[in-house]
Amino acid sequence: MCSLVRREAFQTMMAIPVEEWAGLVRAGEVRALSRAITAVENHEPAAEELLRRLFPFTGKAYLSGMTGAPGTGKSTLVDRLAAFYRKREERVGVIAVDPTSPYTGGAILGDRIRMQGHAGDADMFIRSMATRGFLGGLARTTAEVALLLDAAGKQQLIIETVGVGQDEIDIVRLADCVMVVMVPGLGDDIQNMKAGLMEIADIFVLNKSDREGADRLQQQLDAMLSLVMPRDGWHPLVVRTVASENRGIDVLAATIDKFREHFAARGERELKHVEYWKKRLVELLEARVLDKFLGGAAGDELLTQLAKEVAGRRMDPFTAVNQIVAKSPI
């Protein structure tokens, strides 16, 4: 049933010209947007053309990133924050990234369950992403999906990701405002925090703050933050929430607003965006080159054959790379 619906949407979108498709995405039409995201995820040829057409209409959404260990209640927190934005009549897009889950099917099921609370609300869009490809990072796909939602007129974008590795850190780096979620008693005290997460947090969310140990965790956080130098005039704040009871969500939203205003006034956001685009252009260049030199079955065959030569020490790796470049000049 589910796959039938998806296939139908697929065929409908494939049948229309890209410019019309782009127009539907800009209008926020849900099927066109869903189909565009799938095109981006699968690296379909139409995706680039679509993104190119939509790009001039992006850059308006505010992108919040939320990360934290499993069990910190991120999904509930995101859900409540999204509902809060909807009450303010802002259009909301949520991208939930879980690279540890190998099942896209599970992600889709998750979307359906999560969307139930927002059934019939066309200005609330939730999408989960779980798959990780060989030639193209999850961070890149997430960034492109964010562009699509931005072009579709979503004003508040929330990216939610489980904070486990470099991939996830790259993903939250996309965000204008980075939130790290912690809960008392999960064993993830400050000392155990992922290297790299601490430095990128703009706001710490102390969720499940009615639990035992919340005060101690807050003290630890405060002690650590007292040692941290403000970054561009911003000193990271700690916000206490109990997402399951909708407590503290208003304070969290107000803190995000405060952070946004702080950087809007200082112009650092633009600088950050230039740094971000430098990195993205390098990634795009890499992807372009890989596709050119090693795309398709023939590319994989060539790569395997050369790797065998190198593994057997019959060829050195530099000569092998030269052969790849020589076979298909850009």
Added chain:
Amino acid sequence: MCSLVRREAFQTMMAIPVEEWAGLVRAGEVRALSRAITAVENHEPAAEELLRRLFPFTGKAYLSGMTGAPGTGKSTLVDRLAAFYRKREERVGVIAVDPTSPYTGGAILGDRIRMQGHAGDADMFIRSMATRGFLGGLARTTAEVALLLDAAGKQQLIIETVGVGQDEIDIVRLADCVMVVMVPGLGDDIQNMKAGLMEIADIFVLNKSDREGADRLQQQLDAMLSLVMPRDGWHPLVVRTVASENRGIDVLAATIDKFREHFAARGERELKHVEYWKKRLVELLEARVLDKFLGGAAGDELLTQLAKEVAGRRMDPFTAVNQIVAKSPI
């Protein structure tokens, strides 16, 4: 004093032709080897030529990878294992990678302290790596340093890395045999283990196993391993050690030998190496392309300028990449 010694070695090596340099590395000459590693770390032009010449003489060393949280006693364990191999009259190379440390100086100091126990032993080489570059991953540099040590005749290579992120997982993936070190009472019980580490471990080392909680941790590990399917006929083993007292090191070495024989007999090691070289060739291709298109100050200037255009939505990212490719064809 330290920097003077280094500069002298630098100048000596720069003055000789690469083929002579390669010959000295193959002979295991310590200064030539140290200087070659520095050349690889700094991506000096001579490094590629050196690696190319040395490559046919590699593929003989056995590469063990050891990872675990800070405080598990990895360094002591590696030190004792290295000493054990030296007693068996095997030539040993150790690469200690700590990407969380921004100070190469600290790493060098660490080497000096660690080498004290092996002073005057030319067949024992220890090198620490701590820096992380922009255009070239730590995993790639580590792999190239391992090739150098391999060419220099080291028979047992041990890579030691703190297990924190994707980088570190990529590094231990290099290894023929992957060991994950755990200790009782550190809070890093099975549930909290880094995603991805559990799946790649061939041997679990339960270090500080004279501490309280060791039996419980072993039970947890055994329970978890009983649920795991053997990989290529190998079921991960747990070895208990007290590295500080040199206990269990012989059993650990014997277990590594057993693992090595298991895979030597089955030919899977070669398959693994082909997969490894496929990935490495892709990385080399990317590095080559980046250097070609965006190398030097001019490259960075072009990239910054285009990123500004894109951030300001005056150009879309695909057009920007086209401009990079157009400016300097391969």
